[in-house]
Amino acid sequence: MSPESTPSQRLADMRQAAEEQWRELHEPEIPVIYVGNATCGRAAGSQETIASFEESLAEKGLEARLVKVGCLGHCYAEPLVIIHYPGYPPLMYQKVGAGEARVLVNSFLKDGSDPCFEYLFGALEPNDTFPTLMDYPRYLFEKRVIMEHCGLIDPASLDHYLAVGGYQGLAKALEAGSRRVVQEIKDAHLRGRGGAGFPTGIKWEIAANASRHPKVVICNGDEGDPGAYMDRTLMESNPHQVLEGLIIAALAIGASRALLYIRAEYPLAVETIQQAIDAARERGLLGADILGSGFGLEVEVFQGSGAFVCGEETALIQSIQGNRGMPQYRPPYPAVAGLDGLPTVINNVKTLSTVPVIMRRGSNWFKQIGTENTPGTAIFSVVGDVEYPGLVEVPMGVTLEHLITEVCGGIKDGKPFKAVQIGGPSGGCLPASELRTPIDFDSLRQAGAMMGSGGMVVMNDEACMVEVARYFVDFTQNESCGKCTFCRVGTRHLLAILQEITKGEGSEEDLEELQVLSESIIQGSLCSLGKTAPNPVLTTLRFFRDEYLAHVREKRCPALMCRELIAYYIDLEACARGCDACVACCPTEAIFTTSNRKKAIDQEKCVKCGECVYACPPEYDAVRKVSPPEMIPDQGIEPLAETEEEDEK
Amino acid sequence: MTDLPATNSDELDPEEQRVLAAIEAELPSMPAGAQNLIPILQRIQQTHGYLPRGGIYLVARHLGLAPSKVFGVATFYNQFRFNPPGRHPIKVCLGTACHVKGGEIILENFARRLGIEEGETTKDREYSLERVACVGCCALAPVVVVGEKIESYVTPSKVEGIITEIEVRREMAAREEERNES
Ligand SMILES: Cc1cc2nc3c(=O)[nH]c(=O)nc-3n(C[C@H](O)[C@H](O)[C@H](O)COP(=O)(O)O)c2cc1C
Numbered sequence: 001m002s003p004e005s006t007p008s009q010r011l012a013d014m015r016q017a018a019e020e021q022w023r024e025l026h027e028p029e030i031p032v033i034y035v036g037n038a039t040c041g042r043a044a045g046s047q048e049t050i051a052s053f054e055e056s057l058a059e060k061g062l063e064a065r066l067v068k069v070g071c072l073g074h075c076y077a078e079p080l081v082i083i084h085y086p087g088y089p090p091l092m093y094q095k096v097g098a099g100e101a102r103v104l105v106n107s108f109l110k111d112g113s114d115p116c117f118e119y120l121f122g123a124l125e126p127n128d129t130f131p132t133l134m135d136y137p138r139y140l141f142e143k144r145v146i147m148e149h150c151g152l153i154d155p156a157s158l159d160h161y162l163a164v165g166g167y168q169g170l171a172k173a174l175e176a177g178s179r180r181v182v183q184e185i186k187d188a189h190l191r192g193r194g195g196a197g198f199p200t201g202i203k204w205e206i207a208a209n210a211s212r213h214p215k216v217v218i219c220n221g222d223e224g225d226p227g228a229y230m231d232r233t234l235m236e237s238n239p240h241q242v243l244e245g246l247i248i249a250a251l252a253i254g255a256s257r258a259l260l261y262i263r264a265e266y267p268l269a270v271e272t273i274q275q276a277i278d279a280a281r282e283r284g285l286l287g288a289d290i291l292g293s294g295f296g297l298e299v300e301v302f303q304g305s306g307a308f309v310c311g312e313e314t315a316l317i318q319s320i321q322g323n324r325g326m327p328q329y330r331p332p333y334p335a336v337a338g339l340d341g342l343p344t345v346i347n348n349v350k351t352l353s354t355v356p357v358i359m360r361r362g363s364n365w366f367k368q369i370g371t372e373n374t375p376g377t378a379i380f381s382v383v384g385d386v387e388y389p390g391l392v393e394v395p396m397g398v399t400l401e402h403l404i405t406e407v408c409g410g411i412k413d414g415k416p417f418k419a420v421q422i423g424g425p426s427g428g429c430l431p432a433s434e435l436r437t438p439i440d441f442d443s444l445r446q447a448g449a450m451m452g453s454g455g456m457v458v459m460n461d462e463a464c465m466v467e468v469a470r471y472f473v474d475f476t477q478n479e480s481c482g483k484c485t486f487c488r489v490g491t492r493h494l495l496a497i498l499q500e501i502t503k504g505e506g507s508e509e510d511l512e513e514l515q516v517l518s519e520s521i522i523q524g525s526l527c528s529l530g531k532t533a534p535n536p537v538l539t540t541l542r543f544f545r546d547e548y549l550a551h552v553r554e555k556r557c558p559a560l561m562c563r564e565l566i567a568y569y570i571d572l573e574a575c576a577r578g579c580d581a582c583v584a585c586c587p588t589e590a591i592f593t594t595s596n597r598k599k600a601i602d603q604e605k606c607v608k609c610g611e612c613v614y615a616c617p618p619e620y621d622a623v624r625k626v627s628p629p630e631m632i633p634d635q636g637i638e639p640l641a642e643t644e645e646e647d648e649k
Numbered sequence: 650m651t652d653l654p655a656t657n658s659d660e661l662d663p664e665e666q667r668v669l670a671a672i673e674a675e676l677p678s679m680p681a682g683a684q685n686l687i688p689i690l691q692r693i694q695q696t697h698g699y700l701p702r703g704g705i706y707l708v709a710r711h712l713g714l715a716p717s718k719v720f721g722v723a724t725f726y727n728q729f730r731f732n733p734p735g736r737h738p739i740k741v742c743l744g745t746a747c748h749v750k751g752g753e754i755i756l757e758n759f760a761r762r763l764g765i766e767e768g769e770t771t772k773d774r775e776y777s778l779e780r781v782a783c784v785g786c787c788a789l790a791p792v793v794v795v796g797e798k799i800e801s802y803v804t805p806s807k808v809e810g811i812i813t814e815i816e817v818r819r820e821m822a823a824r825e826e827e828r829n830e831s
């Protein structure tokens with residue numbers, strides 16, 4: 001290899017053109033409009049926003065550049081738009097629908113006169129006129145390592161990624177060679193973000209030392225937790241970073257085959273990644289001779305078919321081999337004998353996305369972030385009753401309290417905090433008293449929850465903990481592969497008991513039974529699906545026992561959530577004569593007119609959907625919810641006589 | 650070699666017969682080898698919207714596998730369905746966030762409105778109803794996917810609106826067609 005054609009040199013050549021493009025975009029002569037267009041943006045209507053921008057610009061004969069970017073993680077603010085008008089700092093706008101897009105074109109993009117303060121969220125850069133994003137706690141407290149460029153670059157553009165430093169980690173790795181790469185990752189104490197927190201460097205070392213060839217690396221993008229979506233967001237918003245991590249992993253262990261396992265329910269992620277693979281191959285970042293280093297790798301996408309258990313590494317391998325996705329006994333670990341018996345490293349999307357950053361900036365830099373035992377950041381999808389739901393990336397070690405109240409703005413509408421569910425079906429529900437828990441693998445496990453997938457659901461006092469436990473057990477029970485009796489049958493029993501309790505048919509002995517059964521399931525299951533399935537039950541039993549007791553003793557659901565245990569009625573004092581708002585909304589025509597021309601609910605017909613609560617005008621606010629149903633007061637209701645009803649019409 | 654089960658082909662509706670014939674024609678161009686089972690099933694479902702029962706036997710024959718093996722794999726994964734989807738497939742999200750926000754009630758409302766249960770298709774093949782786990786828009790919960798479109802913040806009355814909108818569009822399309830014909 002001649003000195004001027006080192007991988008770094010080749011990359012630098014490639015980068016020149018990319019940086020040129022990037023400059024044009026960031027010191028623009030014509031306005032640049034960035035629209036968040038990942039799945040969540042699309043759900044909020046970004047496609048319509050884009051169409052509206054295009055149309056309005058054409059109508060006015062204006063020139064502007066539209067860049068479709070990924071997701072910034074601020075899902076509450078979608079569709080999210082950044083406008084960079086020459087002479088202004090880049091400005092971010094939230095909830096920009098088709099109408100707002102039109103207004104922005106007519107007022108701002110037309111001549112730059114009015115930057116539409118009413119939709120403005122903040123400026124991306126410090127300046128004298130506009131508030132900046134750093135004025136918001138959400139931005140101030142976040143630490144973006146993995147998601148640094150998400151939502152700010154075009155995922156379809158390899159050049160954008162190159163311009164922000166992309167593939168430099170790979171170039172360095174190619175020059176350093178396998179051994180030093182493994183050492184760097186070991187030094188960084190990088191722990192797998194797929195849930196278990198296994199040290200990545202050690203996993204790689206085992207595979208690198210394995211004698212069998214060829215070797216395989218797999219990126220685990222199965223993301224089966226029904227409440228987490230950060231892996232999808234990373235694949236949709238910055239696919240090259242995932243790919244770069246995967247190539248570095250392959251180099252580290254000496255693999256010649258790489259796979260991305262992505263669930264088929266994520267069509268946009270599959271498409272974006274596939275595009276990235278093609279682009280990388282075209283530019284010599286994949287293929288026979290990567291950046292002229294002599295190292296070669298081919299990458300393919302395997303679409304997972306939607307089974308939660310296939311996120312488990314041995315089950316994942318089974319499914320790639322065309323079998324039912326059933327976990328296998330370990331050892332041998334996949335790093336020794338995995339896909340087709342070959343040494344196989346499996347890493348999560350977030351783990352692999354961190355690797356290029358570590359390679360580029362060094363393990364010492366990385367270790368400054370987070371805690372000693374778990375350096376780096378954690379990404380959570382925080383949803384539920386918080387003010388600012390979405391994806392957040394924070395340093396490991398911050399407390400749950402900080403994350404929920406500062407970063408995510410606390411509980412919506414000033415309601416009280418009740419619980420936070422962390423780690424999805426494998427995790428647990430923690431009450432206010434546990435909010436001081438620092439976020440890292442070990443502390444969360446001690447508290448009875450799990451880092452798991454990083455799904456986090458924050459709940460106010462309207463969520464019933466028994467019902468939440470029932471929900472997760474229902475999920476795991478459905479997803480149990482059936483191999484282990486305790487997992488297959490045990491979760492069924494758990495579910496049956498929980499169902500009875502939520503219906504008010506449980507007894508106090510049932511609580512004992514739940515405890516015992518949970519412990520047996522943990523002992524009797526092979527993989528972590530079964531071993532962690534009882535976590536939601538155990539944590540709620542431990543922290544919210546009173547709520548279970550109210551269900552079994554008083555047949556009452558304190559959170560007014562379990563439908564069999566609640567009833568709706570209309571308070572005749574508050575109900576307004578002649579108002580019909582609730583009648584039209586009722587899907588089962590359960591609301592009738594009383595003899596004094598107010599409204600009442602026929603309990604036989606009522607399905608307890610709660611729609612009338614929203615329909616009732618706030619000035620009356622007459623619909624009440626009670627538990628147990630016998631709490632409905634006797635208001636001496638008489639239906640309006642049919643003849644009178646006719647008269648009325 | 651596995652033989653097709655003796656089915657009285659008169660019993661299959663013409664639609665299914667057509668699909669089976671198409672699958673039979675497509676299979677030779679698909680790769681052999683057991684590890685391709687899932688990708689092949691995915692391709693069939695992508696083309697035809699579902700895996701007809703007879704198709705399972707055809708795939709088994711193509712790959713030289715026992716039909717029970719193919720059935721076992723196909724039924725293991727949530728992705729595969731064995732009846733044709735409606736022209737307007739409705740997928741109600743019952744992921745964690747949507748569940749907490751009342752996704753179950755939304756599912757019930759669709760079931761009641763369409764007169765079918767989850768996993769079923771209406772007789773006229775217009776609608777099918779499914780539950781899915783997290784479509785990744787939890788911040789907009791509860792969420793329903795109608796066709797390709799994601800509906801956010803769905804309420805029971807919005808369920809009515811969604812169906813009405815589809816019906817109106819259908820009615821308009823039908824009238825348009827009538828007008829073009831005359
Ligand atoms: C039931 C179950 C589901 C899992 N689902 C996932 C998943 O969706 N994504 C993932 O990366 N890891 C998942 N895992 C963990 C994997 O088995 C494996 O530990 C991980 O992919 C290793 O990557 P890491 O070292 O980068 O964390 C799951 C484990 C179990 C037991």
Ligand code: FES
Binds near residue numbers: 226743744747783792
């Ligand atoms: S739970 Fe419904 S979109 Fe995530």
